[in-house]
Amino acid sequence: MLYLVEHFYSIQGEGRYTGVPSLFFRFGGCNMKCEGFGCEELSPDGVKVLGCDTAYAVNKEHFSKNWIPINSAKELLLVLKQYDLPRHVDIVLTGGEPLIYANDPVFVEFLEALHASGHKITFETNASLHVDFEKYPVYKECIFALSVKLSNSDEPLNKRVRGDVIYSIASNAKEAFFKFSIDAESITLGLEEEIESIIVHSPKTLVYCMPLGGSKEEVEANTEPLIEFCKVKGYNFSDRLHIRIWDQNKGV
């Protein structure tokens, strides 16, 4: 069973394809919690949940009442049909962690149908879950934004950094790039070495750094220190346009 949390048509707000009109499918569930990001979300049952800026798409226990159960690829394709979109519009699969469904037949069928119709498919993933490129060749046609979690997520190292998975995705996918969420404080606390210990698993893959934060205020506070860090290291700075424009509003 797959869970779809929300879908919306917007522009890509971060990473290599910032500004590109894209239809987003946000899937429910994640293999991490990332409580270190410190975002709080009030659940429908009145519980304050700590996590990342999409805790409402991560925490099944308190939020799944609002998630849409999906039993067939057709249901997902009907979502696409209900929009009046430009042909071949980009599709972004995000979450939560969309790759928790990587081996689900319904999910794979959905990807194959999107690819057959000429859509560019991008995964927003924490790059910690194995993808079987041989069994499901459609993944070789996809783009992967590898948002590997840093220690500021408070997730254990062996869970958040899987060198074998990073290498496999970067080597087999149509395209991949790293995308890190960074706060001003981490820049002073040995972040440099941490990033290098991750990108060593695929040294030729482009690196994008974006300001951490679930609100416009937090993103803005982290922006300038991060730009200075990118200038020193030669990494690409990526804004988080959707948060800067729409702040904490969801589905935009």
Ligand code: SF4
């Ligand atoms: S891996 Fe991503 S979606 Fe999952 S809890 Fe961490 S930041 Fe949120």
